[in-house]
Amino acid sequence: MDASQPEGRQLKLRDLVEAMRKLGIASRLHEPQAGSVTDARGAALAILSPDGLFLSANRSAAALLGYASGELVGRRLLDMAPESDRASLAAHLSAEPAREFHSFSTMLAGRTGRPARLMLHQQLIAADQDEDRACLTLFEEPLAPDAPLTDDAESSEAGARNRLKYLMIGQHRERQRLAADLHDGLGQALTLIKLMVEDARMRLRRGQAEDAAQKLDATVLQIRETIGEMRQICGELRPLTLERLGLPAALSTLCRGVERGAGHLVVSFHCDVDDRDVPEHLKADIFRVAQEALNNAVKHAAASAIRLALQRIETGLLLTIQDNGTGYDTRPLSSEEVSSTGLGLTGMQHRVESQGGFLSVHSSDNNGTLVSASWTL
Numbered sequence: 001m002d003a004s005q006p007e008g009r010q011l012k013l014r015d016l017v018e019a020m021r022k023l024g025i026a027s028r029l030h031e032p033q034a035g036s037v038t039d040a041r042g043a044a045l046a047i048l049s050p051d052g053l054f055l056s057a058n059r060s061a062a063a064l065l066g067y068a069s070g071e072l073v074g075r076r077l078l079d080m081a082p083e084s085d086r087a088s089l090a091a092h093l094s095a096e097p098a099r100e101f102h103s104f105s106t107m108l109a110g111r112t113g114r115p116a117r118l119m120l121h122q123q124l125i126a127a128d129q130d131e132d133r134a135c136l137t138l139f140e141e142p143l144a145p146d147a148p149l150t151d152d153a154e155s156s157e158a159g160a161r162n163r164l165k166y167l168m169i170g171q172h173r174e175r176q177r178l179a180a181d182l183h184d185g186l187g188q189a190l191t192l193i194k195l196m197v198e199d200a201r202m203r204l205r206r207g208q209a210e211d212a213a214q215k216l217d218a219t220v221l222q223i224r225e226t227i228g229e230m231r232q233i234c235g236e237l238r239p240l241t242l243e244r245l246g247l248p249a250a251l252s253t254l255c256r257g258v259e260r261g262a263g264h265l266v267v268s269f270h271c272d273v274d275d276r277d278v279p280e281h282l283k284a285d286i287f288r289v290a291q292e293a294l295n296n297a298v299k300h301a302a303a304s305a306i307r308l309a310l311q312r313i314e315t316g317l318l319l320t321i322q323d324n325g326t327g328y329d330t331r332p333l334s335s336e337e338v339s340s341t342g343l344g345l346t347g348m349q350h351r352v353e354s355q356g357g358f359l360s361v362h363s364s365d366n367n368g369t370l371v372s373a374s375w376t377l
Contacts, residue, residue, distance in 0.1 A: 301325025
């Protein structure tokens, strides 16, 4: 993703992890009873300048607003608001610039042009710096912005019906976004492949065998890209190895794959937890945290060895990924790394901590980087 950073600012992974923790705590305290659509892809996160320019955005944020990955960068939030809401949005963006956390509701129209109400939670990144401020922004789609649940309602039969209704609304909206993703991504890719094959067939009928062969070679490349996109979408919904192997075996397979792919790396795996001892709703999160941390270690740590462990502790489960590299959480991230590494790990952090878990990243030049995620059972 061709993201940019504020001029002069060097964001670090530690900055983003700390900002995500503060944002998660503050947003829950701000509206403790608010419900929002949970997306299979995870939290919709972006880094915005104080005036609402997208400096970086993850895939979930792009999908929420109807864009392909990377297309949000360089766009302005104000340009997405209906004319009648721009003054209010501008006031929110400019209000209390020294305030670390700011949460507000606004109408935004993505690529479809259809306005939808979203809740934005903004946390200043490295707020002790006075210049070149940037905001880690969490976009949420409220389920019932005009009728929040109260304690009385929650204990009543009407409250139970409302919760079921909100769950169904959330599932419906998530399915709409996934359907749009499939239509705009795989649907268009398959249409292009069909046209390319028909073109090659017509060239063959005209005796243009060499041209047809070139067209078919290009078609094969397009098919490979489409298969990769399909695997990405399926992996975001549910890692296939989890269904086939269970969590411990899936983590072991992940380690072997990383080791083979890196070539120079030794990846060890230790697990004293049985698959049936891990709650189903945590398995995908554990796998994705491990996957993200391993990928970051391979790309940035310059490590020769990584140790991944999943173990039972007194309070629940602990996942650790330790490398012997140079330590990357305090190193300035490039623009591309902010979008991939930074928002990737903070998205996992939000997923972990929204389930009551805790994620931490610690680095040093001598001891490498340790990523820890724990869940209370």
